[in-house]
Amino acid sequence: MNQAADFKQRGTLERNEALAVPQRIPWMAITPFDALACPLDGNPLHCQDGVWRCADGHSFDIARQGYVNLLPVQNKRSRDPGDSKEMVAARSRFLAAGFYDPIAEAVNAAVLGDMAPGQHACCLDAGCGEGHYLRSLASAAGARHLSLLGLDISKWAVQAAARRALTAHGGLTADSGASRWVVGSNARLPVLSGTLDQVLCLFGFPVYPEFSRVLRPGGMLLQVDAGQDHLRELRQVIYPSLKPERPPEDTAPPGFTLQHQQHLRYPLTLRTADLVADLLAMTPHLYRASHEGRARAAALTSIRVIVDVRLTMFRSAT
Ligand SMILES: C[S@@+](CC[C@H](N)C(=O)[O-])C[C@H]1O[C@@H](n2cnc3c(N)ncnc32)[C@H](O)[C@@H]1O
Numbered sequence: 001m002n003q004a005a006d007f008k009q010r011g012t013l014e015r016n017e018a019l020a021v022p023q024r025i026p027w028m029a030i031t032p033f034d035a036l037a038c039p040l041d042g043n044p045l046h047c048q049d050g051v052w053r054c055a056d057g058h059s060f061d062i063a064r065q066g067y068v069n070l071l072p073v074q075n076k077r078s079r080d081p082g083d084s085k086e087m088v089a090a091r092s093r094f095l096a097a098g099f100y101d102p103i104a105e106a107v108n109a110a111v112l113g114d115m116a117p118g119q120h121a122c123c124l125d126a127g128c129g130e131g132h133y134l135r136s137l138a139s140a141a142g143a144r145h146l147s148l149l150g151l152d153i154s155k156w157a158v159q160a161a162a163r164r165a166l167t168a169h170g171g172l173t174a175d176s177g178a179s180r181w182v183v184g185s186n187a188r189l190p191v192l193s194g195t196l197d198q199v200l201c202l203f204g205f206p207v208y209p210e211f212s213r214v215l216r217p218g219g220m221l222l223q224v225d226a227g228q229d230h231l232r233e234l235r236q237v238i239y240p241s242l243k244p245e246r247p248p249e250d251t252a253p254p255g256f257t258l259q260h261q262q263h264l265r266y267p268l269t270l271r272t273a274d275l276v277a278d279l280l281a282m283t284p285h286l287y288r289a290s291h292e293g294r295a296r297a298a299a300l301t302s303i304r305v306i307v308d309v310r311l312t313m314f315r316s317a318t
């Protein structure tokens with residue numbers, strides 16, 4: 001069964017969305033972001049013969065999957081930080097089925113909306129997961145030039161993103177081969193100060209002082225967060241009662257001004273137990289839920305949920 005037919009049988013995106021069809025990307029329009037900094041001393045890194053080096057002699061090999069690990073052991077809070085291999089695989093399947101395509105389209109519109117054809121921008125996806133949103137952005141870039149960096153603290157996520165760049169023949173494909181993939185932390189971004197035009201933080205963990213440092217003055221931060229009704233129906237199954245939600249902050253973090261806020265809301269029907277399990281596995285609820293709550297979710301063979309997300313654009317003031 002082809003992907004589109006499979007998708008139609010198992011789940012419905014109730015906005016009558018067309019499936020995202022992989023597009024041919026103008027190769028030169030997307031380039032890997034290069035202004036990386038040594039995670040040990042902040043010096044500029046330069047790449048030669050598959051190794052990133054700083055002037056003080058620190059060196060970081062490019063892994064055979066094509067990513068570089070810039071998260072020193074001493075900056076790790078656990079042995080295997082971030083999303084697990086299983087969570088990454090679940091998110092990968094769920095996103096590839098197109099259920100969050102309207103979110104990707106809204107992100108693309110927000111990033112590309114003000115860019116003229118031929119214009120160049122450097123963009124970081126901070127907590128990029130398996131790279132879905134950067135691939136979508138690359139596909140939508142058209143004649144705009146983007147230098148892309150996907151960073152995540154999870155080695156599994158970055159590995160999955162980078163692996164997509166390698167074809168079965170060991171070559172690079174345009175959609176993700178042209179992005180830079182890095183294991184690193186938002187808490188201490190291995191990026192030179194003032195080198196980015198855009199930072200994306202999508203369902204992630206924002207560290208505003210770091211985002212402010214790496215953005216050029218006037219650069220944009222786009223944050224996507226769960227809204228009050230996001231996946232409420234699933235949460236009602238797994239928790240005995242739902243806590244009242246705190247209203248979202250409407251003030252900008254220090255160093256930023258609020259530019260724009262937008263809500264995106266649509267219903268989604270998942271028609272198999274596997275899809276319900278994938279959705280649960282890619283949310284924090286998998287770990288927060290009790291054993292009984294998880295068992296109730298595992299018994300579901302279908303569910304209709306509301307996707308409710310908030311997109312917020314902040315401009316870097318410094
Ligand atoms: C909910 S997932 C979202 C992933 C992706 N943005 C998406 O929407 O598909 C959160 C991601 O943040 C990563 N993460 C957690 N802590 C992080 C940190 N300190 N720095 C960078 N990434 C982090 C996790 O490994 C995970 O991939």
Ligand SMILES: [Zn+2]
Nearest residue numbers: 038041054058
């Ligand atoms: Zn160094």
